[in-house]
Amino acid sequence: MSEKREISRRTFLNYALMGTGGFLAAGMITPMIRFAVDPLLKASAGGDKVAVGSVDEFGPEPKRVEFKVHTKDGWYESDSVLSAWVTKNDKGEILALSPICKHLGCTVNWNDNPDYPNEYYCPCHGGRYNINGQQYIGTPPTKPLDEYETEVKDGKLYLGKIKPNPRPGVSE
Amino acid sequence: MIQKMYDWVDERLNVTPMWRDLADHEVPEHVNPAHHFSAFVYCFGGLTFFITVIQILSGMFLTMYYVPDIVNAYESVKYLQNEVAFGVIVRGMHHWGASLVIVMMFLHTLRVFFTGSYKKPRELNWVVGMLIFFVMLGLGFTGYLLPWDNTAYFATKVGLEIANSVPLIGPYIKTLLTGGDIVGAQTLSRFFAIHVFFLPGALLGLLAGHFIMIRAQGISGPL
Amino acid sequence: MAKHDKDATFVGDSRISAKRIPNIAPSYSDFPGKSEPFWPNFLLKEWMVAAVCLVGFLILTVSHPSPLTDKANPNDTSFVPLPDWYFLFLYQLLKYPWASGDWVVLGTIIIPAVAFGAMVLAPWLDKGKERRAKKRPVATGLMLVSLVGIFYLTWAADHEHSLHHSSNQAGGGAVASGDPNFKPDEIWTKQTSCMGCHGNNMEGMVGPNLQKIGSKYSAEEIEGIIKNGKPPGMPAGLIKDEAEIKKLAEYMAGLK
Numbered sequence: 001m002s003e004k005r006e007i008s009r010r011t012f013l014n015y016a017l018m019g020t021g022g023f024l025a026a027g028m029i030t031p032m033i034r035f036a037v038d039p040l041l042k043a044s045a046g047g048d049k050v051a052v053g054s055v056d057e058f059g060p061e062p063k064r065v066e067f068k069v070h071t072k073d074g075w076y077e078s079d080s081v082l083s084a085w086v087t088k089n090d091k092g093e094i095l096a097l098s099p100i101c102k103h104l105g106c107t108v109n110w111n112d113n114p115d116y117p118n119e120y121y122c123p124c125h126g127g128r129y130n131i132n133g134q135q136y137i138g139t140p141p142t143k144p145l146d147e148y149e150t151e152v153k154d155g156k157l158y159l160g161k162i163k164p165n166p167r168p169g170v171s172e
Numbered sequence: 173m174i175q176k177m178y179d180w181v182d183e184r185l186n187v188t189p190m191w192r193d194l195a196d197h198e199v200p201e202h203v204n205p206a207h208h209f210s211a212f213v214y215c216f217g218g219l220t221f222f223i224t225v226i227q228i229l230s231g232m233f234l235t236m237y238y239v240p241d242i243v244n245a246y247e248s249v250k251y252l253q254n255e256v257a258f259g260v261i262v263r264g265m266h267h268w269g270a271s272l273v274i275v276m277m278f279l280h281t282l283r284v285f286f287t288g289s290y291k292k293p294r295e296l297n298w299v300v301g302m303l304i305f306f307v308m309l310g311l312g313f314t315g316y317l318l319p320w321d322n323t324a325y326f327a328t329k330v331g332l333e334i335a336n337s338v339p340l341i342g343p344y345i346k347t348l349l350t351g352g353d354i355v356g357a358q359t360l361s362r363f364f365a366i367h368v369f370f371l372p373g374a375l376l377g378l379l380a381g382h383f384i385m386i387r388a389q390g391i392s393g394p395l
Numbered sequence: 396m397a398k399h400d401k402d403a404t405f406v407g408d409s410r411i412s413a414k415r416i417p418n419i420a421p422s423y424s425d426f427p428g429k430s431e432p433f434w435p436n437f438l439l440k441e442w443m444v445a446a447v448c449l450v451g452f453l454i455l456t457v458s459h460p461s462p463l464t465d466k467a468n469p470n471d472t473s474f475v476p477l478p479d480w481y482f483l484f485l486y487q488l489l490k491y492p493w494a495s496g497d498w499v500v501l502g503t504i505i506i507p508a509v510a511f512g513a514m515v516l517a518p519w520l521d522k523g524k525e526r527r528a529k530k531r532p533v534a535t536g537l538m539l540v541s542l543v544g545i546f547y548l549t550w551a552a553d554h555e556h557s558l559h560h561s562s563n564q565a566g567g568g569a570v571a572s573g574d575p576n577f578k579p580d581e582i583w584t585k586q587t588s589c590m591g592c593h594g595n596n597m598e599g600m601v602g603p604n605l606q607k608i609g610s611k612y613s614a615e616e617i618e619g620i621i622k623n624g625k626p627p628g629m630p631a632g633l634i635k636d637e638a639e640i641k642k643l644a645e646y647m648a649g650l651k
Contacts, residue, residue: 010420010435013435013436013439014435016435016439017434017435017438017439017442020439020442020443020446021442023446024222024442024445024446024449027446027449027450027453028225028226028229028265028449029229031258031261031262031265031453032229032230032233032258032262032265034257034258035233035236035252035256035257035258035259035261035262036233036236038256038257038258038259041257042257074237074248074251075244075247075248075250075251076244076247178418182415182418183406183411183415184406184409184411185411186411186412186416188415188416188417188418189416191418192416192418192420194433194434195420195432195433195434195435196420196421196432196433196434197432197433198426198430198431198432198433199430199431199432199433199436199437200429200430201428201429201430204429204431204437204440205440205444206440207429212444215441215444218441218444218445219444219445219448222445222448222449223448223452226452242467246466246467247466249463250463253460253461253463260456260457260460260461261453261456261457263460263461264455264456264457264459264460264461265452265453265456266461267461267462268452268455268456268459268461269452270479271479271480271481272452274481282538282542285517285534285538286528286535286538287526287528288521288525288526288527288528288531289526290517290518291518291521291522291523291524291526292518292522294518295518295519298517298518299515299518302511302514302515306511309481309482312479312481312482313479313482316478316479319463320466320467321463321464321465321466321467322464322465322466322467322468322471322474323462323464323476323477324467325467325468325469326474326475326476326477327476327477327478327479329476330476330478330486331478331482334485334486334489334503337499337500337503338500338503338504339500339504354469355469392526395526395527
């Protein structure tokens with residue numbers, strides 16, 4: 001009888017101890033965890049779109065534009081210069097491609113290699129993309145060139161964040 | 173399931189004796205506040221350790237944002253305090269905890285002193301405790317500089333001037349701590365290294381020694 | 396663990412004994428009198444104390460954000476340096492003439508070394524068997540004297556600093572808000588003792604800006620402040636002539 005009571009008292013104390021210990025640990029750790037995971041929960045800055053020029057300037061032939069983006073990286077703020085190849089097709093749809101090669105990050109150029117006219121060509125390893133940024137299967141890149149989010153407002157073209165290009169690769 | 177896992181580990185490492193030794197050692201009546209309220213003075217050692225744990229954890233988390241560099245240190249502290257969620261609390265824990273740990277340790281030292289607990293056979297534990305005290309003061313001194321604000325900068329400058337006034341070795345101590353001729357970039361990274369690696373390492377070793385000695389000798393008897 | 400016992404059996408080729416010790420807590424009756432096991436009885440009490448402390452501590456951290464002054468600027472001469480509070484007693488010690496200048500060795504080395512050395516060596520300095528504080532008058536007395544000393548020095552350092560600091564702040568704030576186009580009356584420009592602290596155009600320097608003092612104090616109050624001073628910085632009795640004080644106070648009370 002008394003043996004039984006003792007066991008239940010010990011069990012009770014054990015549970016109480018776990019509870020208190022849990023409270024202590026939670027009280028200490030919760031603020032710190034929230035502090036550490038803050039980057040996950042912070043709404044991404046969205047990135048204001050930057051005007052790169054009037055829509056009329058662009059045509060079916062890719063045109064290179066440079067624009068400045070203000071980056072805030074924690075306490076470190078900086079301006080970085082980005083560039084894009086912008087085309088406008090017959091339907092008026094605008095495509096702004098990032099010039100960063102999806103192979104190893106070199107910079108591609110439009111139509112600068114006489115062997116491959118009317119293509120984006122990467123000088124590092126010979127990666128090639130067509131006018132829509134689709135990579136030619138068989139050249140080093142395995143993904144199409146990234147594109148910028150675009151927006152046309154009051155006749156001006158605004159470029160936003162980089163997003164992946166949904167178009168598949170093409171064979172020659 | 174858990175029992176099976178425990179048995180599996182126990183068979184290989186024989187952990188039961190260690191665990192039972194920790195759990196079943198007896199706590200005498202005279203240190204138990206439930207029996208004599210005045211025994212709360214025996215809590216200060218445990219509370220010092222508790223706050224030390226808070227200090228270690230909050231310090232680890234603070235280094236996720238902090239940069240020990242004179243250009244960025246202040247900016248990063250400002251950022252983590254004002255813009256990161258709960259940054260005020262985590263930095264507050266580390267800042268106020270630093271003061272609290274000194275208070276608790278002070279009270280613990282006084283308890284040990286006035287109960288004469290440092291006497292034979294516990295002399296060595298007293299000495300280790302004193303070393304812990306010095307390490308804590310060192311942590312306080314080095315940590316004070318890290319936010320790189322005016323308070324930090326000038327307090328450290330004064331502290332180093334005091335070190336400089338020590339005869340013969342003073343200037344060497346000062347140069348060693350400053351890492352150069354002025355309190356600047358090299359001082360900050362030195363203080364960071366001392367604050368984050370050297371002193372905590374020493375502290376953990378000393379704490380382990382402190383606790384092992386307490387377990388070996390038991391708590392001092394009633395007066 | 397690995398005793399050289401003939402009958403000892405081990406797990407595999409390890410040195411872990413094959414004999415299992417049951418993981419059972421001893422009965423409470425194994426503990427004599429009011430002793431109790433560390434786990435879970437005593438630890439529970441300790442953790443409850445810790446929980447109370449943690450709650451108080453978290454309230455403190457939320458209600459008092461840690462201070463952060465301006466970014467370190469070595470050229471900021473107006474900043475009064477102050478170490479963290481637990482170093483204040485050492486800092487204050489060095490302000491006294493007998494522990495600074497030629498005697499700085501006393502303040503930086505000898506006194507701290509003797510004090511801390513005595514603490515470290517306490518077990519060997521106080522070798523008696525007696526543990527009660529009352530029965531060890533020398534040890535207890537010395538400790539109490541040092542405690543009073545530490546508390547006094549800490550208080551003195553903080554007190555002196557708050558005197559400096561508040562006048563500093565008043566000065567700093569006033570310079571920023573001083574109106575450069577403000578031209579004080581002749582009655583002010585006669586008072587060189589006032590201008591020394593409050594500026595030629597009452598714009599404030601060491602003392603606060605007085606250009607709009609009338610919105611804060613009445614003529615009688617200003618008269619009282621001029622005569623009796625105002626802590627921390629304003630000294631009493633700088634102007635002796637009663638009529639002059641009255642005239643000045645009336646002029647200043649009109650500045651709004």
